[in-house]
Structure formats: C-alpha cells, structure tokens
Amino acid sequence: MEDLPFFRTPDYMYHVGYWLGSLVAAAFAYEVVSGLMLLLYYYPESPYDQTLYIMDKVPYGSVLLFSHLYGAYIMIFLVYVHMFRNYFVGAYKRPREILWILGVILLALTLGASFVGYSLIGDVLGVDALGVGKGLVGALPGGNVLVSLFFGNGTTQDLFTRLLAWHIILVALIGFFFAIHFFLAEHYGIMPSLKVRPKVPAIYTKEEWSKFNPWWPRNFVYMMSLVLMTWGIILVIPDLLANINGLPLVLNPHPAPSPTSPAASTVPPYPPWFFLFFYKLVDFLLPNGSSLTLLQDDAIAMIVLAYLVLLPFLDRSTDLNPLSRGRKVFTWIGVMFVVYLVQLSVWGFMAPGVPEPFPVQVMVLLPPAVVSALGVWTMKPEGVKPSSSRVRSDERKGISMRSVVPLWALAVSAAAVTLAGTVGDFLSSPTILGAVLTVGLLAFLSLAFRRSGSAPAPAGGDEKVVGRAAWKLNLAEGLMAVLFSLSVVLAFQMWTIPPIGPASTYFGIDLGLIFLMLGEGLSLYHYVVYGGGPS
Numbered sequence: 001m002e003d004l005p006f007f008r009t010p011d012y013m014y015h016v017g018y019w020l021g022s023l024v025a026a027a028f029a030y031e032v033v034s035g036l037m038l039l040l041y042y043y044p045e046s047p048y049d050q051t052l053y054i055m056d057k058v059p060y061g062s063v064l065l066f067s068h069l070y071g072a073y074i075m076i077f078l079v080y081v082h083m084f085r086n087y088f089v090g091a092y093k094r095p096r097e098i099l100w101i102l103g104v105i106l107l108a109l110t111l112g113a114s115f116v117g118y119s120l121i122g123d124v125l126g127v128d129a130l131g132v133g134k135g136l137v138g139a140l141p142g143g144n145v146l147v148s149l150f151f152g153n154g155t156t157q158d159l160f161t162r163l164l165a166w167h168i169i170l171v172a173l174i175g176f177f178f179a180i181h182f183f184l185a186e187h188y189g190i191m192p193s194l195k196v197r198p199k200v201p202a203i204y205t206k207e208e209w210s211k212f213n214p215w216w217p218r219n220f221v222y223m224m225s226l227v228l229m230t231w232g233i234i235l236v237i238p239d240l241l242a243n244i245n246g247l248p249l250v251l252n253p254h255p256a257p258s259p260t261s262p263a264a265s266t267v268p269p270y271p272p273w274f275f276l277f278f279y280k281l282v283d284f285l286l287p288n289g290s291s292l293t294l295l296q297d298d299a300i301a302m303i304v305l306a307y308l309v310l311l312p313f314l315d316r317s318t319d320l321n322p323l324s325r326g327r328k329v330f331t332w333i334g335v336m337f338v339v340y341l342v343q344l345s346v347w348g349f350m351a352p353g354v355p356e357p358f359p360v361q362v363m364v365l366l367p368p369a370v371v372s373a374l375g376v377w378t379m380k381p382e383g384v385k386p387s388s389s390r391v392r393s394d395e396r397k398g399i400s401m402r403s404v405v406p407l408w409a410l411a412v413s414a415a416a417v418t419l420a421g422t423v424g425d426f427l428s429s430p431t432i433l434g435a436v437l438t439v440g441l442l443a444f445l446s447l448a449f450r451r452s453g454s455a456p457a458p459a460g461g462d463e464k465v466v467g468r469a470a471w472k473l474n475l476a477e478g479l480m481a482v483l484f485s486l487s488v489v490l491a492f493q494m495w496t497i498p499p500i501g502p503a504s505t506y507f508g509i510d511l512g513l514i515f516l517m518l519g520e521g522l523s524l525y526h527y528v529v530y531g532g533g534p535s
Contacts, residue, residue, distance in 0.1 A: 007189040008212035009219055014526070018190050020082040022223050025182070026230040027075035028174065034068040035117075035171065044160035047122030048258045055255075059499035063239060063508035066253035070238035072114045074230070076274045079110055080341075087311075087334045090320040090327070091191045093200045097312035099188065102181045104308045106174060111274065113170035116163050118272045123256040124264040125249060129271045130159075132279065139294035199318045213530075221526050228519030235512030239505040250276070250349065268352050277341050280348030280356075287358045307333075323381040332376045339368045476524045483521040487514045 016023075041054050041061070054061040083103060086092065092100035115133065119126040130151070138147045150166060152158035189209070192202050204212075213219065238253040249256050250273045257263035271279040281300065284292050307314075317326025322334075347364070494510035497503060 006186050006215035006219070008209050008214055009190065010212045011531075012193065013190055014222055014530075016226065017085065019223065019226055020078060020085060021182075021185060022226050023230050024075060024078045024082055025178070026227040027071055027078060027234065028178065029227075030231055030234055031068065031071045031075060032171065032175070034064055034071060037064055038068055042120070042164070044120075044164050045157050047120060047156075047160045048255070051121050051123070051255055057500065060504055060507055061500075062242065062502075062504055063235070063511075066238035066242055066505070067235050067508060069118075069253055071234045072117060073274070074234055074237075076110060076114055079107055083107060084334065084338055086191070087337075088322045088331065089191055089194065090200070090202070090315075090322070092312045093202070093315070093320065094312075095201050095203065096184075096188055096191075099181060099184045100312055101309055102177055102184070104305065106177050106181060107308075108305060109170055109174045109177065113167060113174060114274060115272060116167045116170065120160065120163055120167060121255050122160065122258075124259040124261075124267050125256045125270055125272075127259040128269045129275070130163075132271065132282070135294050136298055139298055194320055198320055200320065202320060218526070218530050221522055221529075225519045225522035225526060228515045228522065230519075232512040232514070232516030232519060235508045235515065237512075239508035239512065242505045243502070248349075270349070270352055273345065273349075276346075276348035276352075277344035279352065280344045283348075283351075283354060283356050284361055285355055285357050289357070291355065304337075321381040323376070323379050328376050332373055335372045335376065336369055339372065340365065343368065473528055476528050480521050480524045480528070483517040483524070487517045487521075490514050490517075 038054065041050070041058055043050050051065070054065050056062075058064070086100065086103070115129065119130050119133075134147055134151055137143060137150060140146060150162060152162040188203055192204065197203070241247060241251065242253050249267065250270050256267055270276075278297070278301065282292065282294075282297055286292060311330070315327065315330045317324065319326050321327065322331040343364070490510050490513055494507050494514075497507045497510070499507070
C-alpha cells in the first residue's frame with residue numbers, strides 16, 4: 001500500500017485547512033449515494049406529489065430527502081471555502097494552473113446541478129427559480145434553442161423529465177472532472193505552508209517527499225475521520241431543523257407550498273440561498289433608472305467566471321503571500337468577491353425582488369470596497385522568515401507545545417464533571433438531547449487536551465512534559481472507548497424509531513451522531529497512534 005502513487009504528507013499538514021478538498025469529496029459521495037436512492041422513488045409526472053410521497057410514505061424517506069438537500073448546501077459551502085482558501089494562498093499558480101481551472105469548472109457544475117436538483121422538488125420556490133433561470137438562459141444568443149434543450153416543450157412532465165436528466169448529466173460531469181482534479185492534486189501534493197514555500201513553484205522535491213508520511217495508513221485514517229464527521233453534519237443539521245417551527249423558507253428542509261395551492265401566493269420569490277446574491281443583482285437599476293437586462297446579468301456572471309479561469313495567467317508574480325506587492329490587487333479582488341457574495345446574499349434575503357436604484361447600490365457597495373482597499377494596501381507581509389531548522393521542526397512535529405491558561409483549565413474541569421452526569425443519564429435513558437449534549441461535551445474535551453499540543457513528548461524528555469503527554473494519551477483512549485460505547489447504544493436505539501412520519505427524522509439525527517462519534521473516535525486514534533489530530 002505504501003507504493004500507491006498518492007501524496008505523502010508532512011506532519012504539519014494534518015490540519016483540516018489542508019484537507020478541505022476531502023470534505024468536498026465526502027459531501028459529493030454522500031450526494032451520489034443518497035441521490036441514487038431517491039431516484040428509485042422519483043417520478044417527474046407529478047414532482048411535488050412525489051416529493052410528499054417520499055417524505056410521508058417511504059421508510060426514512062424524509063431523512064434521505066432532507067439530508068440530500070442539505071448535503072448539497074454543505075457541499076456548496078465547502079466548495080466556496082476551498083476555492084477562496086486556494087485563491088488567497090496562491091494555489092492557482094505554477095504548476096497548479098490546470099488544477100485551478102478544473103476547480104472553477106467544478107464550482108460552476110456544482111451550482112448548476114444544485115439549482116436543477118432544488119427545482120426538482122416542484123414547490124413554488126423551485127418553480128419561481130425555474131422562471132428566472134429560463135429568462136437568463138433565453139437572453140443568451142440562441143436562447144430559444146437553449147430553453148427548449150434545457151426546459152422542454154412546456155408541459156410539466158417534459159420539464160421535469162429534462163431537469164432530472166440534466167441533474168444526472170451534471171452530477172456525472174462533476175464526477176468526471178473531479179477524478180481528473182483528484183489525480184492532479186495527488187500528483188502535485190497539498191499546497192505547502194507559506195513558511196515552507198513562500199514562492200512558486202510550491203511543491204516538494206522528490207527527496208523531501210520520500211521522507212513524509214505515506215498515504216496508507218495515516219492519511220487514510222485522518223481522511224476517514226473527516227469524511228465521517230462530514231456525513232454526520234449532513235445528517236444531523238437538516239433533521240434537527242426539520243423539527244423547528246418558523247424557520248425561513250430558504251433554510252427549512254421541508255418543501256414550500258405547491259405552486260397550485262392558495263398558500264403559494266403568500267410565499268416571497270426566494271431563490272436557493274446559494275443564488276441569492278445573483279438574484280439580487282437582477283434587481284439592480286442602471287443610473288438612468290432602467291433595469292439591468294437579463295443579457296447584462298449573464299454578462300456579469302460570465303466576466304466573473306472568465307476572471308477566475310484566467311487568474312493563473314493574470315497573476316504572474318512569484319510571491320505566494322497574499323499581501324506581497326505583486327498580489328495586492330488580486331487579494332483585494334478576492335476580498336471583494338467574499339464581501340459581495342455575503343452582502344448581496346443577505347440583501348437578497350432581506351429584500352427579494354425589490355428594485356434597487358443606482359444611488360442605493362453605490363451607498364451599499366462602495367464603502368466595503370474602499371475600506372478593504374485601504375486595508376490591503378496598508379498591511380505589510382510578515383518580514384520575518386522562519387529559519388530552515390524551524391521549518392524542518394514544523395514539518396516533523398507540526399504544532400509546538402502550548403501552555404494551558406487557568407480559565408481554559410477551569411472550563412475543561414467543568415465540562416468533565418458535566419460529562420460524567422450526562423453520560424450516566426444517557427445510558428440509563430437514551431434521548432436525542434442527551435446524545436447531542438454528550439457528543440458536544442466529548443468534542444469539547446477532545447479539543448481541550450489537543451489545544452495544549454498535538455504530539456506526545458518524546459521518551460527521555462522532561463518528566464513533567466512526559467507526564468502531561470501521558471495524561472492526554474490516556475484521556476484520548478478513554479474518550480475513544482466512551483465514543484464507541486455510545487455509538488453502539490445509539491445504533492441499537494435508533495431502530496426503535498418509527499420509519500415513517502415526523503419522528504423518523506430522529507433516526508437521521510441518531511445516525512448522524514454515530515458518524516460524528518466514529519469520526520471523532522478515528523481522530524483520537526490518529527492522535528494516539530501518530531501524535532496529531534485535527535485542530
């Protein structure tokens with residue numbers, strides 16, 4: 001297994017920030033499996049009724065539907081985080097240009113597949129979103145042909161048959177491009193820290209690479225801990241939200257009213273949350289008071305995508321520090337992408353469909369641009385470059401030992417006492433609340449002992465340091481046993497939950513908690529065996 005052509009990893013890279021691509025892959029894998037299961041029950045002849053049938057009649061159908069919806073949401077969020085992190089660390093530079101371009105293509109495909117999947121529910125929000133999407137496509141050159149190709153001949157059955165087909169095609173394309181993206185990423189390796197490689201090309205030599213940890217088994221163990229925790233979050237969040245009344249429609253996992261029901265007229269025209277920013281852009285008015293045409297909206301989207309695709313060829317500086325002189329303009333543009341993405345999304349949620357005059361646009365959008373420009377231009381890159389010995393030490397050990405402040409120690413003690421009572425109550429009378437509290441306290445304690453250091457002290461070192469390291473290892477092993485025991489209890493308990501009806505969402509919560517506990521257990525195993533863990 002050590003001969004597999006996968007990237008070897010230095011110790012300091014066992015941090016979730018370096019593994020965001022694995023989180024995206026975990027979410028995509030969940031979406032493929034859950035989507036195939038939903039495909040067995042979905043018929044495009046009556047999409048809304050079929051959605052209700054899956055929720056109300058299929059065993060654990062609501063768990064499957066809600067987690068598939070939120071799996072897409074979480075995947076989109078992770079794709080954004082992954083992309084912007086790579087943007088700011090300069091991961092689009094030589095020799096990773098093709099890797100970056102494939103990532104931009106995957107972003108566009110993910111947004112497209114999610115938009116189509118969101119519309120397949122057939123509720124009023126999906127139908128309204130389709131109306132706007134149809135207008136944007138129709139405004140393109142050859143729009144009538146494209147509308148017929150993507151949206152069919154106008155009947156409901158043809159429309160949703162086309163949408164289902166395009167959903168499958170887009171997901172297949174994501175899988176194809178992801179496979180290429182994955183193998184290129186393994187070929188070049190994870191982007192090294194700026195402290196190790198401050199300039200391009202940011203890759204390790206073969207001699208350095210040969211000294212790092214092989215993919216099997218350490219990378220596999222660490223990756224699986226992240227995968228399981230991602231799946232757990234995908235299951236827990238929507239099934240918890242499904243039991244909360246009064247949630248906004250853009251966050252509620254339940255479908256909105258049918259477009260043919262009287263309640264549909266009371267629903268604001270919200271798009272999917274991941275397109276709120278673009279739908280707000282449609283509301284913008286030009287200085288002369290006229291609206292932006294749909295073709296102009298399309299042009300803005302194309303310009304943004306073109307910029308991202310051409311970025312490796314526009315930014316030719318050799319520096320990777322985002323505050324270096326050659327990168328300041330591109331850093332400022334990246335900051336504005338993040339700011340405007342959030343700002344327009346919130347604005348679109350607060351005032352959907354409200355035309356915005358040009359002076360209002362300037363008043364809202366100009367100040368962040370000016371403030372961020374001043375911030376980027378006045379900030380200086382760190383002038384102290386770590387010594388080569390420090391770099392080698394970082395690569396071997398990762399994070400150095402840190403002291404534990406008294407307030408943190410007090411919080412840990414309180415959490416440990418609370419955990420003892422919570423575990424006892426949970427084992428005597430298992431409840432969802434008890435499971436959530438137990439997992440939360442265990443996660444807090446796991447973070448507590450790893451906060452003070454990520455590697456056990458070497459043999460022969462200071463006795464106090466060795467004692468603290470031994471204490472943390474013993475605690476980690478104890479937490480592993482507790483997590484495994486709670487997982488077994490939940491695994492038996494969740495099968496007593498009714499498979500149909502509102503209570504079936506508790507099954508999804510239990511299953512998600514099991515994934516979370518197993519993922520954290522693997523993380524603790526990684527800490528015990530290899531001397532490190534996610535932080």
